[in-house]
Amino acid sequence: MLKEKLEFLRGPGGFRAAIYFALKLLVRVEAFRIVWILAQPSAFLKLPSGWRYLSFYTEEKLSNFRSDIIEQVAGQCGSKPEQLLKRGGSLHLLLIGDSLAAQLTIERGPVCRIDSPPLHLGMGETDTFLKYLYTWPAFRRQGAAKRLIAAAVGDLSTHNVQRIIAHVRATNVPSVAAFEHAGWNNRAMVVCTLGGRLLIAPGTARIGLSFRSAP
Ligand SMILES: CC(C)(COP(=O)(O)OP(=O)(O)OC[C@H]1O[C@@H](n2cnc3c(N)ncnc32)[C@H](O)[C@@H]1OP(=O)(O)O)[C@@H](O)C(=O)NCCC(=O)NCCS
Structure with missing residues (x-):
């Protein structure tokens, strides 16, 4: 894990991430980039x-889908997918063949709880x-992440969504790069x-x- 992080620091965006690592170690604070994009049809997305x-x-759609995949999704989405949908959120998946390749969840405004950091x-x-x-x-x-994000942005534009916001740890080189390259x-x-x-x-x-600390 440490070796992987050092590799990232040598790559593009690594110097900037290294500064945030140093802040974390020396000053005990952590920075998160807030990124956003307007929902728009993904006209040229070809998988x-x-x-x-x-x-x-x-x-209903979730309960008619493969339960093994939904169980796998649940391991990486904070709360049960059913609860997410009950709150008005949505779940977005990318499958390659029969396998789950990538996933993301969407919470709807006007308020949303972020788990890490608790805000x-x-x-x-x-x-x-x-x-x-x-x-x-x-x-x-x-x-996979790049295409899933683009597909979700397109899909949300047809569900009365105007803007999609996300937060990314400033030290997470792959993730910062993924959103930057996608034009967020x-x-x-x-x-x-x-x-x-x-x-x-x-x-x-x-x-x-507006952000505030959550108890
Ligand atoms: C971050 C993460 C989602 C990227 O997923 P992925 O499917 O490998 O990403 P993609 O292949 O779509 O890559 C998209 C872009 O991200 C960047 N990227 C992805 N992995 C990278 C890496 N290891 N190092 C540097 N840049 C990377 C590149 O810019 C890439 O575009 P390019 O291939 O055209 O150069 C994945 O590494 C992951 O799940 N990490 C653990 C969880 C996490 O950090 N989630 C993000 C929380 S916001």
């Missing part, structure tokens, strides 16, 4: 053969928050203590977001 994008907005986010009624982006290790670096805006940030207490949130009010 490679055998790849399949699926979205779930209703419990409450206030946003607009038609805003959504992307959480738990995860590519299963066997499928990494094949463009990234000029806001939250900085918290390692215990999760919010310190500052520069640039967030300007884009209509």
Whole structure:
């Protein structure tokens, strides 16, 4: 794990991430980039053969889908997928052949709880928050996350969503790169203590977001 992190630091975006690592070690604070994009139809998204994008907005659709995959999803999405849908959220999956390759969840505005760090986010009624982006290790670096995000952005544009927001640890080189390369805006940030207490949130009010520490 440490070796992998050192590899990232040598790659693109690594120097910037190294500064945030140093802040974490020396000052005991952690920075998260707040990234966002307007929902828009993904007109040119073409998936490679055998790849399949699926979205779930209703419990009924979820209960008719393969239970083994839903169980696998649940291991990487914070709460049970059924609870996410009950709250008005949605689940987005990318399958390669019969296997789950990547997943993400979407929470709807106007308020959303972020688990790590523990924060409450206030946003607009038609805003959504992307959480738990995860590519299963066997499928990494094949463009799964990139395509899943693009597919979800397109899909959400047909579900009365105007904006999708996400937060990314500033030290997470692959994830920062994935959102940057996909054209997400990234000029806001939250900085918290390692215990999760919010310190500052520069640039967030300007884009209509309010963060506060959650108990
Ligand atoms: C971050 C993560 C989702 C990326 O998934 P992935 O399917 O491997 O990503 P993709 O193959 O779609 O890559 C998209 C872009 O991300 C960047 N990227 C992905 N992995 C990278 C790595 N190991 N190092 C540097 N950049 C990386 C690249 O810019 C890549 O685009 P490129 O291939 O055109 O250069 C995956 O590593 C993961 O699940 N990590 C653990 C969980 C996590 O950190 N989630 C994010 C929380 S916000």
